[in-house]
Amino acid sequence: MKPKYYVTTPIYYVNDVPHIGHAYTTLACDVLARWKRLDGYDVLFLTGTDEHGQKVEKAAEAAGMSPQAFVDKVSVAFREMGAVMGISNDDAIRTTEPRHKVSSTALWQRLLAAGDIYLGGYEGWYAVRDEAFYDEGELTTRADGSKVAPSGAPVEWVVEPSYFFRLSAWQDRLLAFYAAHPDFIAPESRRNEVLSFVKGGLRDLSISRTSFTWGIPVPGDERHIMYVWLDALQNYVTATGWPDAGAARAGFWPADLHMVGKDILRFHTVYWPAFLMSAGLPTPKRVFAHGWWTIEGEKISKSLGNVVAPAELVESYGLDAVRFFLLREVPFGNDGNFSRKALVSRLNVELANDLGNLAQRSLSLIARNCGGVLPARGAATEEDVALRGAAEALPALLRQRMDSQAFGDALEDVWKVIRAGNGYIDRQAPWALKKTDVVRMGHVLRVLADVLRVVATVLQPVMPGSMGKMLDQLGVPSEARDLAALGTALAEGTVLPAPQGVFPRFVEEAS
RNA sequence: GGCGGCGUAGCUCAGCGGUAGAGCAGGGGAAUCAUAAUCCCUUGGUCGGCGGUUCAAAUCCGUCCGCCGCUACCA
Numbered sequence: 001m002k003p004k005y006y007v008t009t010p011i012y013y014v015n016d017v018p019h020i021g022h023a024y025t026t027l028a029c030d031v032l033a034r035w036k037r038l039d040g041y042d043v044l045f046l047t048g049t050d051e052h053g054q055k056v057e058k059a060a061e062a063a064g065m066s067p068q069a070f071v072d073k074v075s076v077a078f079r080e081m082g083a084v085m086g087i088s089n090d091d092a093i094r095t096t097e098p099r100h101k102v103s104s105t106a107l108w109q110r111l112l113a114a115g116d117i118y119l120g121g122y123e124g125w126y127a128v129r130d131e132a133f134y135d136e137g138e139l140t141t142r143a144d145g146s147k148v149a150p151s152g153a154p155v156e157w158v159v160e161p162s163y164f165f166r167l168s169a170w171q172d173r174l175l176a177f178y179a180a181h182p183d184f185i186a187p188e189s190r191r192n193e194v195l196s197f198v199k200g201g202l203r204d205l206s207i208s209r210t211s212f213t214w215g216i217p218v219p220g221d222e223r224h225i226m227y228v229w230l231d232a233l234q235n236y237v238t239a240t241g242w243p244d245a246g247a248a249r250a251g252f253w254p255a256d257l258h259m260v261g262k263d264i265l266r267f268h269t270v271y272w273p274a275f276l277m278s279a280g281l282p283t284p285k286r287v288f289a290h291g292w293w294t295i296e297g298e299k300i301s302k303s304l305g306n307v308v309a310p311a312e313l314v315e316s317y318g319l320d321a322v323r324f325f326l327l328r329e330v331p332f333g334n335d336g337n338f339s340r341k342a343l344v345s346r347l348n349v350e351l352a353n354d355l356g357n358l359a360q361r362s363l364s365l366i367a368r369n370c371g372g373v374l375p376a377r378g379a380a381t382e383e384d385v386a387l388r389g390a391a392e393a394l395p396a397l398l399r400q401r402m403d404s405q406a407f408g409d410a411l412e413d414v415w416k417v418i419r420a421g422n423g424y425i426d427r428q429a430p431w432a433l434k435k436t437d438v439v440r441m442g443h444v445l446r447v448l449a450d451v452l453r454v455v456a457t458v459l460q461p462v463m464p465g466s467m468g469k470m471l472d473q474l475g476v477p478s479e480a481r482d483l484a485a486l487g488t489a490l491a492e493g494t495v496l497p498a499p500q501g502v503f504p505r506f507v508e509e510a511s
Numbered sequence: 512g513g514c515g516g517c518g519u520a521g522c523u524c525a526g527c528g529g530u531a532g533a534g535c536a537g538g539g540g541a542a543u544c545a546u547a548a549u550c551c552c553u554u555g556g557u558c559g560g561c562g563g564u565u566c567a568a569a570u571c572c573g574u575c576c577g578c579c580g581c582u583a584c585c586a
Contacts, residue, residue, distance in 0.1 A: 013586040053586060133584070189516055193581045196514050206584060228586065266583070331524075353548055361545035422549055431544040501546050
């Protein structure tokens with residue numbers, strides 16, 4: 001039986017407009033999912049949308065629609081984004097689905113049975129204008145004695161009945177959990193932040209509301225609806241069919257990886273494991289918090305009008321170039337800056353010149369001088385062994401990179417081999433061997449074809465379309481494109497199709 | 512304020528106790544199979560400042576300066 005791998009994106013809040021940040025998170029998960037499939041795993045890759053909450057209720061009202069009709073409409077944008085980015089998710093969960101109501105209700109009952117839920121009152125300074133609660137310390141007192149939020153909105157003291165989760169009781173168990181699972185939170189700096197937060201003490205968590213109704217009712221007390229994160233986080237479990245132990249996907253929980261933006265790290269690394277442990281469910285193995293993108297040096301913001309639509313980028317530069325750029329440009333986990341200049345540079349230098357051109361020059365030499373068929377392997381020289389060895393080391397190397405979500409390092413590893421390939425072809429000069437040693441020329445071209453095959457194979461998760469084309473040109477059968485297949489050499493004499501450039505250079509239109 | 516991190520070549524970053532590295536950008540040369548692509552060589556850094564530990568410090572400790580993150584209930 002294949003080993004299982006379960007990776008999730010956050011569920012995206014439908015009130016947002018999908019932008020490059022959402023695309024980035026989802027893309028990272030997609031590459032992992034594709035990599036694991038390539039490596040023989042049975043993969044469950046989940047994304048989805050968070051469709052409950054007061055903001056949605058209000059937005060629906062403003063649009064003159066029922067909340068359900070509203071979310072049916074706006075959630076489409078996120079599924080379209082997935083299609084545009086070439087995302088290979090197995091499921092796209094929506095928190096408004098019946099299966100999720102069943103699962104969230106069951107979770108609540110588990111927490112209740114564990115004695116971790118009690119009825120209390122949620123009170124605090126609330127600004128109606130901001131629809132938000134504020135801490136005493138955040139407020140400013142005006143001359144007339146009234147208090148205002150940092151936004152300047154007036155606040156009032158409100159009390160609302162609410163169910164609470166006994167998070168305060170979980171501090172020690174959480175700290176023990178982090179200690180026992182040092183890889184649970186990544187990157188390291190984020191782990192430190194979470195540890196420091198939990199060590200500072202935990203307060204009980206309000207997990208229900210009565211002030212609006214668009215949510216999942218609390219079992220046994222339907223005046224309340226479950227609040228935000230309890231319902232939202234549970235989606236990851238819902239998708240595995242829980243609480244039906246016989247569900248087809250039952251074996252996928254716990255997730256191997258929750259990919260999140262750094263803004264929602266705490267919910268995934270503090271509340272979520274506490275909920276799960278309380279419910280007697282296994283905890284996810286790892287949560288990775290990636291960084292943010294700025295656009296041409298500026299924060300992404302609607303008011304700046306610099307929100308970059310993924311579809312527009314794909315339209316301008318091509319899907320694979322965009323996918324490559326996002327994972328290549330910035331060490332994963334760091335913040336990064338998106339600039340068109342940098343994207344064009346990566347596309348032209350690394351994709352077109354380094355990789356595309358290496359394939360094109362190698363393949364056209366084979367087409368012209370080897371009758372268009374794959375030459376045989378021959379006695380290997382020291383240089384042949386070195387280059388072939390570097391390529392053959394890639395799968396094992398990338399396995400480690402992928403398991404630590406080091407996409408940038410993974411791509412750098414591959415590019416070292418590609419650069420070495422260009423050095424090799426220059427030194428071997430098969431175009432000169434054509435006149436002096438045709439047999440050796442064939443052997444050299446075969447080394448290049450073999451190296452390109454490995455490179456194209458391991459790059460498929462990042463650039464599925466263009467690497468598929470490259471494998472076509474290398475004569476690799478569609479059933480021989482996974483990592484395991486790399487152990488079997490291609491048959492000499494395989495007829496290769498006419499080579500065609502895979503990555504055209506991007507030329508700015510003359511103005 | 513508290514806790515944590517960062518500051519290394521023009522740019523983006525790796526190195527984290529043993530004579531400063533990569534990619535890009537800049538300069539010179541070679542080649543001409545190839546997407547005017549490629550290859551080779553090369554300029555460039557007192558590794559934020561100051562002190563300390565050590566035979567030896569980007570690398571450990573202290574301190575100062577400058578940035579950044581976290582410091583709970585909008586998803």
